[in-house]
Amino acid sequence: MLHKFIVYVEDKPGVLNRVASLMRRRSFNIESLAVGHTDKPGVSRMTFTVDTDETTAFRIEANLYKLVNVLRVECLTNEPAVERDLTLIKVRADDQTRPSILQIVDVFRGRVVDVTNESLIVELTGTQDKIEGMLEVLRPHGIIEMVRTGTVVMGRGPDAPSISPEFVQARVPEESAAR
Amino acid sequence: MKRSGAQIIWETLQQEGVDVLFGYIGAATLPAYDALLDYPIHHVVVRHEQSAAHMADGYARASGKVGVAMATSGPGATNLVTGIATAMLDSSPVVCMTGQVLSHLLGTDAFQEVDMTGITLPITKHNYLITRAEDLGPSLREAFYVARSGRPGPVLVDISKSAIQEIIDWEPDADLVHLPGYRPDLRAMPEEFQRAVDLINQAKRPVILAGHGVILSGAGQALLDFVKQANIPVALTLLGLGGFPASHPLNLGMMGMHGEAWVNQAIQEADLLLAFGMRFDDRVTGTLSTYAQNARKIHIDVDPGEINKIVKVDVGIVGDLRETLEFLLPQIEPRTHEEWNDHIRNLRGDSAVRDVRYLPDDGHLYAAHVINDLWHYTDGKALIVTDVGQHQMWTAQYYRHEYPRHLITSGGLGTMGFGLPAAIGAKFARPDAEVWVIAGDGGFQMTAAELATAAQEGIKVNVAIMNNGYLGMVRQWQEFFYDKRYSATPMRSPDFAKVAEAHGLTGLRCETRADVEAVVQQAREAEGTVVIDFRVEKEDSVYPMVPAGAALHEMIRRPSVTGTPIGLT
Ligand SMILES: Cc1ncc(C[n+]2csc(CCOP(=O)(O)OP(=O)(O)O)c2C)c(N)n1
Ligand SMILES: [Mg+2]
Numbered sequence: 001m002l003h004k005f006i007v008y009v010e011d012k013p014g015v016l017n018r019v020a021s022l023m024r025r026r027s028f029n030i031e032s033l034a035v036g037h038t039d040k041p042g043v044s045r046m047t048f049t050v051d052t053d054e055t056t057a058f059r060i061e062a063n064l065y066k067l068v069n070v071l072r073v074e075c076l077t078n079e080p081a082v083e084r085d086l087t088l089i090k091v092r093a094d095d096q097t098r099p100s101i102l103q104i105v106d107v108f109r110g111r112v113v114d115v116t117n118e119s120l121i122v123e124l125t126g127t128q129d130k131i132e133g134m135l136e137v138l139r140p141h142g143i144i145e146m147v148r149t150g151t152v153v154m155g156r157g158p159d160a161p162s163i164s165p166e167f168v169q170a171r172v173p174e175e176s177a178a179r
Numbered sequence: 180m181k182r183s184g185a186q187i188i189w190e191t192l193q194q195e196g197v198d199v200l201f202g203y204i205g206a207a208t209l210p211a212y213d214a215l216l217d218y219p220i221h222h223v224v225v226r227h228e229q230s231a232a233h234m235a236d237g238y239a240r241a242s243g244k245v246g247v248a249m250a251t252s253g254p255g256a257t258n259l260v261t262g263i264a265t266a267m268l269d270s271s272p273v274v275c276m277t278g279q280v281l282s283h284l285l286g287t288d289a290f291q292e293v294d295m296t297g298i299t300l301p302i303t304k305h306n307y308l309i310t311r312a313e314d315l316g317p318s319l320r321e322a323f324y325v326a327r328s329g330r331p332g333p334v335l336v337d338i339s340k341s342a343i344q345e346i347i348d349w350e351p352d353a354d355l356v357h358l359p360g361y362r363p364d365l366r367a368m369p370e371e372f373q374r375a376v377d378l379i380n381q382a383k384r385p386v387i388l389a390g391h392g393v394i395l396s397g398a399g400q401a402l403l404d405f406v407k408q409a410n411i412p413v414a415l416t417l418l419g420l421g422g423f424p425a426s427h428p429l430n431l432g433m434m435g436m437h438g439e440a441w442v443n444q445a446i447q448e449a450d451l452l453l454a455f456g457m458r459f460d461d462r463v464t465g466t467l468s469t470y471a472q473n474a475r476k477i478h479i480d481v482d483p484g485e486i487n488k489i490v491k492v493d494v495g496i497v498g499d500l501r502e503t504l505e506f507l508l509p510q511i512e513p514r515t516h517e518e519w520n521d522h523i524r525n526l527r528g529d530s531a532v533r534d535v536r537y538l539p540d541d542g543h544l545y546a547a548h549v550i551n552d553l554w555h556y557t558d559g560k561a562l563i564v565t566d567v568g569q570h571q572m573w574t575a576q577y578y579r580h581e582y583p584r585h586l587i588t589s590g591g592l593g594t595m596g597f598g599l600p601a602a603i604g605a606k607f608a609r610p611d612a613e614v615w616v617i618a619g620d621g622g623f624q625m626t627a628a629e630l631a632t633a634a635q636e637g638i639k640v641n642v643a644i645m646n647n648g649y650l651g652m653v654r655q656w657q658e659f660f661y662d663k664r665y666s667a668t669p670m671r672s673p674d675f676a677k678v679a680e681a682h683g684l685t686g687l688r689c690e691t692r693a694d695v696e697a698v699v700q701q702a703r704e705a706e707g708t709v710v711i712d713f714r715v716e717k718e719d720s721v722y723p724m725v726p727a728g729a730a731l732h733e734m735i736r737r738p739s740v741t742g743t744p745i746g747l748t
Contacts, residue, residue: 010360014296014308021300055487062483068305068325071360164359 092142185214205251207278230600232262237604253291268591304332316354329363392456393422435463465731566598566622596625
C-alpha cells in the first residue's frame with residue numbers, strides 16, 4: 001500500500017542526502033519525494049510516498065527519527081488528507097490536433113502555459129490518478145517531455161503536526177501485536 | 180577572548196572531560212597538534228589510524244565514556260573507516276576528528292582531500308563538516324552528546340584546516356547543544372507496558388535474551404532484580420556477556436551460532452522471549468523461519484529502528500532498558516518456573532561441564548584449555564579483549580564472564596585486528612585493570628604494529644596468541660562445508676615471542692598444557708606488555724555450531740573423542 005510521510009527537517013546542507021542514504025541503505029523504495037521550505041525559518045518539509053507494508057512503514061518512521069536533523073515525522077496514510085502533484089506536459093499539437101487537446105485539458109481542468117506551432121505545455125495539478133488519467137489520453141498525441149513535482153500532502157482540518165513536539169511516541173504496528 | 184580553532188578544539192575536549200586521545204598527525208591537523216602541546220591532554224601516537232579508532236572504541240567500552248580518535252585528511256581519515264564501522268555496529272560512543280583541506284579547496288580534489296562526511300554517512304550516528312572556527316565549539320559538544328546518548332555510536336567531525344587556523348572571539352561556556360530533532364528519548368506507548376506485563380505473568384516457558392543494551396544502559400542490577408522476582412532464565416548474546424553474572428544459577432550462557440546447545444534448545448521451546456537490548460542478529464537466530472516459533476516476543480530497546488526489524492514482536496517497548504525494567508518490576512508477579520527451569524537443567528545435563536571436558540589432555544595444547552586456565556589463574560577478574568575468529572568464540576565460551584565491561588570484542592562487524600589496539604585503549608581507561616588480549620595468529624598480525632605503541636607508552640597489556648597456523652574460523656568452515664579444501668587459510672607467522680622482544684617487550688612461548696600456568700603467571704608479573712605465543716592444536720574447531728541455513732537447535736556437536744576426559748579446574 002502507498003504510505004505517505006511528511007518529514008520536517010532542519011534546513012542544513014546534506015540533510016536530503018542523509019534521508020536519501022537511509023532509504024537506499026535499508027532498501028526502502030521511494031515512489032516520490034518533494035522538498036521545500038516551510039513558513040518557519042530553518043525548517044524544510046519533505047513529503048514522500050513509499051509503496052510498502054505497514055511494518056516497513058513503521059520502520060521507516062523509526063529510522064527517520066534516528067537522523068539527528070529530522071525534527072518530526074508524520075504518517076498521513078490513514079488520515080484524511082489533501083494530496084496533490086503538479087505536472088507540466090509538453091505535448092505535440094498542430095493546427096489539426098490542437099482543438100481536441102485543448103478539450104482534453106479543459107475536461108481535466110488543466111491550463112495551457114505555452115503554445116508553439118507544434119506543441120503545447122499543459123500544467124495540471126491534482127492527485128496522481130487524475131494526472132495518470134490525463135496522460136493516458138494525451139499519449140496518442142505524442143508527449144515530448146514531462147515533469148512531475150512528486151506528491152505533496154497536507155492533513156485536513158484546522159490542526160498541523162507540531163514541528164518539535166515535547167516528546168514522540170514510538171509506534172509499533174498493531175497487526176503484528178494481534179498476531 | 181581570542182582563540183584559534185585549534186585552541187577551541189582542545190578547550191572543548193577538556194570541558195567534555197577528555198584527558199587522552201589516540202591519533203596520527205598530518206599536514207591538515209598540524210596546527211591543531213601544535214596547540215595540543217599547551218594542554219594537559221595526553222595524545223597516544225598510533226601506528227595506523229585504524230588502530231586509533233579501535234583504541235578510542237576500547238577506551239569507550241571499558242569506561243562507558245566517549246573515546247576520541249584523530250587523523251589527518253585524506254589517507255589518514257580513510258584509514259579510520261574500519262574502526263568507525265566497528266564502533267557503529269557495536270554501538271560504541273566514539274568521536275573521531277579528521278583534518279580536512281582549506282575550505283576554499285573543498286570539492287576541488289585538492290591534495291589529500293576526501294569527502295569524509297560522505298564516506299562515513301552510513302557508518303556514523305551523525306557527522307559534521309566544519310569550515311569556520313565559530314562552529315567548532317557547538318559541533319564538538321553536540322558530537323560528544325550524540326555519541327554517548329540514546330543508543331551510543333560514533334560521530335565524525337571533519338575539520339577544515341581553515342577552521343583550525345582561524346582566530347575568533349570565543350566564550351568557552353557559551354556553546355550550547357542545539358539539536359531540536361535529536362530524540363534519544365523516544366517513548367513507548369503506555370499500553371505496551373501493560374501488554375508486556377500480562378505476557379510475562381502468563382508465560383510458562385519464558386527466556387530472557389540479554390544483549391549489549393544491558394551493559395550500555397547499566398541495567399545489570401535491574402536485570403538481577405527482575406530475574407529474582409520472575410525466575411526467568413537468561414541467555415546472552417556475545418556482547419551481552421558479563422551483563423548477567425556467569426555464576427548465577429539462571430544464567431544459561433551464550434546463545435546463537437556458537438552458543439550452548441541447551442540455550443538454543445530452550446529458546447526454540449520457549450513460549451515467551453524477552454529481548455532486552457539485543458537486536459536479533461543473524462548470528463543469534465539461525466534460520467528465521469524456524470526461530471522460536473511458539474514464542475511470543477517482547478522487545479525492549481532504546482532504538483525504535485530495531486523493533487520489528489528482523490523478528491516480528493508482539494510487544495515493542497522503546498526506551499532505556501534500566502528504566503523500563505525498573506518500571507515493569509513492581510507489576511511482575513513472583514514465579515518460580517520450577518518445571519521449566521528443571522527442564523532446561525535436564526537439557527543441559529552432562530554438557531553443563533562443557534565440551535572442553537572431553538578434550539584429551541594428551542600433550543596437545545587446546546585453546547579451550549588455555550582460555551579456561553587463564554580464567555582460573557586470573558580469578559575470572561581480568562578485562563578480556565579479543566580479536567575475531569575461533570579464539571573469540573572460545574573466549575566467549577570458556578572464560579566465565581562475571582562482570583559488565585570485562586569483555587570487549589568486535590561482535591557486529593567482526594573486525595580482525597581489533598584486539599590489541601582496543602586493549603590498549605581499554606588500559607588507558609582502566610589503568611588498574613589486568614588487561615588480556617586473546618587473539619589469533621592471523622588477526623594479531625593485522626595490527627601487531629601497535630606493540631610499538633604499547634612499548635612507547637610504557638603500558639602493560641598481556642597478549643595471548645592462540646597460534647594455530649590457520650585463519651582458523653574460516654578453515655573450520657572449509658573443513659565442514661568445503662571438503663577440507665584449505666584455500667588461503669594456512670598462515671605462516673613470525674616468531675611472535677621474538678617480535679615482542681624486538682619491541683623491547685617480553686615474549687613467551689607455550690606448547691603444553693602443563694606450562695600454561697607458569698607462562699600466565701610470568702606474564703602477569705612481568706613489567707610492561709607481554710606476548711605469549713600459545714602453540715595450540717592446529718585443526719581444532721569451535722563447537723557446538725549452527726551451520727548457516729539451519730534452525731537454531733540443529734547444531735553440529737563436538738564429535739566424541741576417546742581420550743582421558745579431564746575436568747575443568
Ligand atoms: C578484517 C577481516 N578480514 C577477514 C575476516 C574474515 N575472518 C573471520 S575469522 C577469520 C580467521 C581469523 O584467524 P585468526 O586470527 O588466526 O584466528 P583463529 O580463527 O585462528 O582463532 C577470518 C579471515 C574478518 N573477520 N575481518
Ligand atoms: Mg589462527
